[in-house]
Amino acid sequence: MLPKSTTKVKRTSIREQVYFQIQEWIISGELKPGDKLKDQQLAEAMGTSRTPIREALLRLEEEGMVQTKANSWTQVAPVDVHQAHRLYPVIWTLEKLAVSFAQTNIKPEHIRQLETINEELERALEQENALDAQQCDARFHQVIIDLSANEELIGVLYGLKNKLRRYEVAYFNGFSGAEQSVEEHKAIIAALKEKNWTAAAENIEANWKNSFRRRFAASETDGIRKSNPPEHE
Numbered sequence: 001m002l003p004k005s006t007t008k009v010k011r012t013s014i015r016e017q018v019y020f021q022i023q024e025w026i027i028s029g030e031l032k033p034g035d036k037l038k039d040q041q042l043a044e045a046m047g048t049s050r051t052p053i054r055e056a057l058l059r060l061e062e063e064g065m066v067q068t069k070a071n072s073w074t075q076v077a078p079v080d081v082h083q084a085h086r087l088y089p090v091i092w093t094l095e096k097l098a099v100s101f102a103q104t105n106i107k108p109e110h111i112r113q114l115e116t117i118n119e120e121l122e123r124a125l126e127q128e129n130a131l132d133a134q135q136c137d138a139r140f141h142q143v144i145i146d147l148s149a150n151e152e153l154i155g156v157l158y159g160l161k162n163k164l165r166r167y168e169v170a171y172f173n174g175f176s177g178a179e180q181s182v183e184e185h186k187a188i189i190a191a192l193k194e195k196n197w198t199a200a201a202e203n204i205e206a207n208w209k210n211s212f213r214r215r216f217a218a219s220e221t222d223g224i225r226k227s228n229p230p231e232h233e
Helices: 006-028 039-046 050-062 081-105 108-126 130-147 151-172 180-193 197-227
Strands: 066-069 073-076
Touching: 006 039, 006 050, 006 151, 039 050, 050 066, 081 130, 081 151, 081 197, 108 130, 108 180, 130 151, 180 197
Parallel strands: none
Antiparallel strands: 066 073
8 A cells, every 4th residue: 555645735735725826816806917927926925836836827828817928928818808708608508507407406595595695795796896796696606506416517617617707807896787696696596496497597597698798788888988088178
């Protein structure tokens, strides 16, 4: 039998911690698109060697959060609007499927959990805390996804949503209409209470489609403002 190696477990833990920390900085906006990422600087800031930093940056590059130019620079990638266009339809289709798997597992305590999270979302929006709002929204949907008890589906959705998180934080960051997600969540909860699984699935799809539409309407309006700045009096 091979001996246990606490050293290897520790190294894996450090790699994961470094990866998740840099990822969170990018998603939250602390590291902004175009910011240069220097492995030595990051290693010093995080109190680790350059190896886990380089591994984390490679993983983040594969996820589209980091860009690298060979022998030149590594930087935070811009938010890819086209990727969001591709991801939204796939996500709402898979979440509808999650409802069908979750039917037999949803209990009254899960309904109460959804209600509590939705109240937290409402408070985060009132406080204009975009990161908390995004996290509450993600937690709300994750309750239903986890209740599907389908590991493959859970894993696929986790990977897809991870790519969308930066975009979702921007969505909740002061864009008009984001608060409507709270009402759409209430419609999902009502359908689940009534055990109307078809309506629940349709309301989940509507929630994603509406947030998608609101987000892109806000982006287009913002783009018009930027391209046509107000004239000075």
